[in-house]
Amino acid sequence: MENGRATFPFPYQPYDIQEQFMQALYRALDQGKVGIFESPTGTGKSLSLICGALSWLTDSEERRRREAAALLQEGEAALSTSTAQSSTTSSSEEPDWITDFVQKKADRDLVTKLKEEELKRQKREERLEMIRNNVQLKYAMKRKTCEDDEAFKLLKLSKEEQTETQGDQEDEELIVAEYESDDESKSKSRFCGPEDVEDDELIEEHVTKIYYCSRTHSQLAQFVHEVQKSPFSEDISLVTLGSRQNLCVNEDVRRLGSNQRINDRCMEMQKNKHEKQPHEEGAKRKRGPAKSVCPYNKALALRQMRDEVLGTVSDIEQLLKLGRETHSCPYYSTRLAIPPAQLVVLPYQMVLHEATRRAAGVQLKGQVVIIDEAHNLSDTLSCIHSAELTGAQLCRAHSQLTQYAERYKSRLKAKNLMYIKQILFVIEGLVRVLGGKVGSNPQSQTTQTGTEMFTINNFLFKGQIDNINLFKLQKYFEKSMISRKLGGFVEKYAGSGVSLHTPSTSNKENRRTEGLNRYLQTLQSNQSTAPVPSTDQQGSVEAEKELSVSPMMQLEGFFKALTNSNTDGRVVVHRQGTLSASSVKFLLLNPAVHFAQVLKECRAVIIAGGTMQPVSDFKQELLFSAGVGEERITEFSCGHVIPPENILPLVLCSGPSGQELDFTFQNRDSPTMMDETGRILSNICNVVPGGVVCFFPSYEYSRRIISHWEASGALTRLANKKKIFQEPKKANQLEQLLSEFSRCIQRCALDSGGLTGALLFSVVGGKMSEGINFSDDLGRCVVMVGMPYPNIKSPELQEKMTYLDKHMPRSGGRSPGQAMIENLCMKAVNQSIGRAIRHRGDYSSIVLCDRRYARPATLSKLPTWIKDRTSTCTTFGPAFAALRKFFQEKKQKQV
Numbered sequence: 001m002e003n004g005r006a007t008f009p010f011p012y013q014p015y016d017i018q019e020q021f022m023q024a025l026y027r028a029l030d031q032g033k034v035g036i037f038e039s040p041t042g043t044g045k046s047l048s049l050i051c052g053a054l055s056w057l058t059d060s061e062e063r064r065r066r067e068a069a070a071l072l073q074e075g076e077a078a079l080s081t082s083t084a085q086s087s088t089t090s091s092s093e094e095p096d097w098i099t100d101f102v103q104k105k106a107d108r109d110l111v112t113k114l115k116e117e118e119l120k121r122q123k124r125e126e127r128l129e130m131i132r133n134n135v136q137l138k139y140a141m142k143r144k145t146c147e148d149d150e151a152f153k154l155l156k157l158s159k160e161e162q163t164e165t166q167g168d169q170e171d172e173e174l175i176v177a178e179y180e181s182d183d184e185s186k187s188k189s190r191f192c193g194p195e196d197v198e199d200d201e202l203i204e205e206h207v208t209k210i211y212y213c214s215r216t217h218s219q220l221a222q223f224v225h226e227v228q229k230s231p232f233s234e235d236i237s238l239v240t241l242g243s244r245q246n247l248c249v250n251e252d253v254r255r256l257g258s259n260q261r262i263n264d265r266c267m268e269m270q271k272n273k274h275e276k277q278p279h280e281e282g283a284k285r286k287r288g289p290a291k292s293v294c295p296y297n298k299a300l301a302l303r304q305m306r307d308e309v310l311g312t313v314s315d316i317e318q319l320l321k322l323g324r325e326t327h328s329c330p331y332y333s334t335r336l337a338i339p340p341a342q343l344v345v346l347p348y349q350m351v352l353h354e355a356t357r358r359a360a361g362v363q364l365k366g367q368v369v370i371i372d373e374a375h376n377l378s379d380t381l382s383c384i385h386s387a388e389l390t391g392a393q394l395c396r397a398h399s400q401l402t403q404y405a406e407r408y409k410s411r412l413k414a415k416n417l418m419y420i421k422q423i424l425f426v427i428e429g430l431v432r433v434l435g436g437k438v439g440s441n442p443q444s445q446t447t448q449t450g451t452e453m454f455t456i457n458n459f460l461f462k463g464q465i466d467n468i469n470l471f472k473l474q475k476y477f478e479k480s481m482i483s484r485k486l487g488g489f490v491e492k493y494a495g496s497g498v499s500l501h502t503p504s505t506s507n508k509e510n511r512r513t514e515g516l517n518r519y520l521q522t523l524q525s526n527q528s529t530a531p532v533p534s535t536d537q538q539g540s541v542e543a544e545k546e547l548s549v550s551p552m553m554q555l556e557g558f559f560k561a562l563t564n565s566n567t568d569g570r571v572v573v574h575r576q577g578t579l580s581a582s583s584v585k586f587l588l589l590n591p592a593v594h595f596a597q598v599l600k601e602c603r604a605v606i607i608a609g610g611t612m613q614p615v616s617d618f619k620q621e622l623l624f625s626a627g628v629g630e631e632r633i634t635e636f637s638c639g640h641v642i643p644p645e646n647i648l649p650l651v652l653c654s655g656p657s658g659q660e661l662d663f664t665f666q667n668r669d670s671p672t673m674m675d676e677t678g679r680i681l682s683n684i685c686n687v688v689p690g691g692v693v694c695f696f697p698s699y700e701y702s703r704r705i706i707s708h709w710e711a712s713g714a715l716t717r718l719a720n721k722k723k724i725f726q727e728p729k730k731a732n733q734l735e736q737l738l739s740e741f742s743r744c745i746q747r748c749a750l751d752s753g754g755l756t757g758a759l760l761f762s763v764v765g766g767k768m769s770e771g772i773n774f775s776d777d778l779g780r781c782v783v784m785v786g787m788p789y790p791n792i793k794s795p796e797l798q799e800k801m802t803y804l805d806k807h808m809p810r811s812g813g814r815s816p817g818q819a820m821i822e823n824l825c826m827k828a829v830n831q832s833i834g835r836a837i838r839h840r841g842d843y844s845s846i847v848l849c850d851r852r853y854a855r856p857a858t859l860s861k862l863p864t865w866i867k868d869r870t871s872t873c874t875t876f877g878p879a880f881a882a883l884r885k886f887f888q889e890k891k892q893k894q895v
Contacts, residue, residue, distance in 0.1 A: 009231035017638040022052030024636040029056040038612040038637040046226040214372045224315040237310045239337040241346035247331040249323040269294040301328035306336045364601040374607045381591035387558040391579035393551035429463030436579030445579035452573045459571040483552040561586035589803040592625035611830040614861045639865040646843035649870040653851040663786030678714035685721040687884045690757040690777035697788035722759040764788035775838035781845045826861035
């Protein structure tokens with residue numbers, strides 16, 4: 001079939017909608033489209049993505065192989081013909097001889113190039129085949145010998161350094177290197193892997209590959225498990241990427257906790273490994289603490305683990321296990337495996353953020369990107385490229401950088417000092433905008449209260465920093481790595497705490513330097529004598545740990561954000577009464593500006609999700625604004641695999657007493673509305689077995705309505721029917737609550753003791769509204785109380801609406817800003833009600849409690865497979881009768 005495929009390898013007989021999905025996906029990839037694919041959870045979306053995309057990849061490689069072979073034959077034939085013609089040409093015809101010579105050379109070059117490409121391909125395939133057959137085991141003895149030698153050298157080096165005398169090069173690793181030129185375009189590439197790896201195979205072209213990304217590591221792990229079950233598990237080379245925090249196996253580094261501290265320590269250890277040491281006989285090394293290196297980052301071990309990673313399909317947990325077994329680093333091994341890998345599985349940010357993409361070695365040119373769970377892609381892009389700083393962070397950054405410059409001013413080059421002064425000047429400007437000043441405690445500085453919104457240019461004028469070239473300053477951040485240097489300085493000298501105050505500018509230079517040195521020496525000596533904190537001090541200890549992390553990384557991100565176009569973002573200044581609590585935030589209004597590069601570089605981009613409706617604003621905000629034409633966009637949406645009789649969606653316009661259900665902001669707090677909601681839940685719990693999940697529009701409304709029910713006795717009546725659970729405040733309590741919720745329902749199914757299951761109160765957009773499966777008895781009914789509109793009074797949201805109204809075309813009867821508010825609400829609703837119905841044999845009811853759901857424009861934004869089966873009930877009686885009948889029939893069918 002044209003631009004398609006008739007059948008696809010699949011682990012079982014696929015559903016019709018899965019075959020349609022794979023065919024549409026294959027065509028989109030073959031034609032280089034931007035595809036929006038919607039397939040409800042429970043319809044086998046992941047397997048459809050895997051089998052459809054990998055079928056295209058294998059077909060594409062086979063087609064390219066045939067074309068290369070054909071070109072090679074044509075080239076050889078042309079060369080042979082050219083040679084034959086040359087032998088018959090008269091020697092007296094000189095112009096023909098010149099033409100013939102040029103033509104033969106071109107033919108030879110073409111043949112040589114084609115042969116080289118074919119040899120590269122064969123070499124890569126042979127190596128992968130060797131990996132799969134475990135031929136690489138021959139490296140084992142060599143690797144062990146190499147490790148023993150390195151361990152011996154490291155031990156000897158440590159003993160020598162313990163006896164060294166102190167020299168003038170103290171803190172050399174903390175000094176910013178000389179900054180050559182602002183316009184330097186050819187700088188040495190920074191370390192992104194072991195520098196002593198000289199194997200030509202590690203420096204290779206990227207093969208055609210598919211990048212699959214999702215939100216969380218658990219979703220990525222689930223996808224990898226689906227690949228393992230697929231027919232491609234033995235033939236595909238897959239690598240899973242993650243951060244150092246997720247992939248580090250060095251326990252001394254892992255226990256540092258924060259991602260920034262882990263990154264800094266890792267980079268420091270790599271630098272220590274590659275520093276040149278004097279080997280002259282009798283040469284004295286400089287005294288100082290032994291510089292630690294990572295025992296897991298060794299060239300031979302990394303090569304072997306890279307090969308094993310490419311030879312088997314592994315998730316992050318399996319990578320960690322393999323890294324510990326082979327004593328090699330999963331983080332660097334997986335990065336080395338990117339070029340030859342055919343399928344790369346990675347988190348959102350590694351694809352959507354350019355700097356992270358570059359640092360990880362991810363190359364998108366000509367490749368395929370699949371973005372799964374993409375219903376919040378626009379918000380994700382905005383969050384990734386937004387930045388926020390508090391007054392406390394600004395003051396700490398100023399204090400730390402000032403102390404750094406004072407300590408090393410005699411050893412820093414003039415250009416470094418100039419840029420450090422510019423950074424300090426910009427920080428002072430940001431603090432001025434917040435209504436404070438550096439040099440005193442931000443907690444004691446009072447500011448006005450209120451929120452202001454600025455364009456980027458107006459914000460720079462307000463802070464009196466418009467004369468600073470932020471582009472050059474950003475380039476200095478990247479090249480000098482000042483943030484990492486400052487982080488190492490703070491960690492070394494501050495230990496578990498750091499001063500928030502800059503040295504007083506009114507003191508004399510010598511007194512300031514004296515005080516700084518005395519302060520640093522005190523901190524350094526306190527590191528070895530600090531007492532173990534008591535239990536009562538744990539809170540302060542956590543606060544001190546937070547202070548010990550340099551805020552310069554956040555500051556660098558904020559500076560980068562300010563280099564956006566003036567029309568694409570806004571700066572929000574929140575003054576909260578004190579400088580410490582006040583903040584300045586960059587708000588990205590146009591996420592398409594950062595998504596455009598992904599769309600431009602990739603051959604094809606697939607945006608997939610279980611619930612992608614409504615897609616109109618999605619296309620307008622992310623695709624059309626990024627320059628993608630309608631002709632390049634393709635859409636696919638399928639229904640659910642469950643029978644129509646297994647779902648009962650109801651719109652409820654009034655309650656049992658006839659009270660109209662209108663949960664607008666003005667009405668939802670009325671006692672009559674809260675009482676009516678309690679009566680609705682009580683009636684639902686009478687007829688619904690197993691679990692009922694009730695979603696409220698916000699945490700605040702959940703707290704108010706439950707407090708009202710406690711006072712009125714409604715909560716007690718509900719508790720007599722089902723055991724009540726509430727969404728926990730802390731994420732680490734979620735797993736325990738879900739386990740107890742599940743056990744309660746199982747017990748009630750065996751021996752009810754008067755209870756018919758459990759009732760779970762949750763919040764739209766909270767911990768339960770995404771990624772949690774309430775399948776089977778866990779979620780026989782999902783109740784949505786009201787419509788979860790975002791806070792329209794939020795300055796950020798108002799600015800976003802204004803931006804859309806100005807830059808987006810009007811569609812229908814609503815402005816783009818109003819349409820965005822409606823779409824945000826319905827996206828949240830769709831995610832919440834999608835927690836039930838997780839497989840073909842599942843069944844559930846959905847009750848939407850608000851008369852506004854009956855509006856045609858609102859109903860049209862529900863997923864098609866729900867919208868087509870939704871009934872609107874103006875009174876409660878018919879809804880209750882439909883619920884009772886629905887569950888009676890299910891019970892009889894089970895019996």
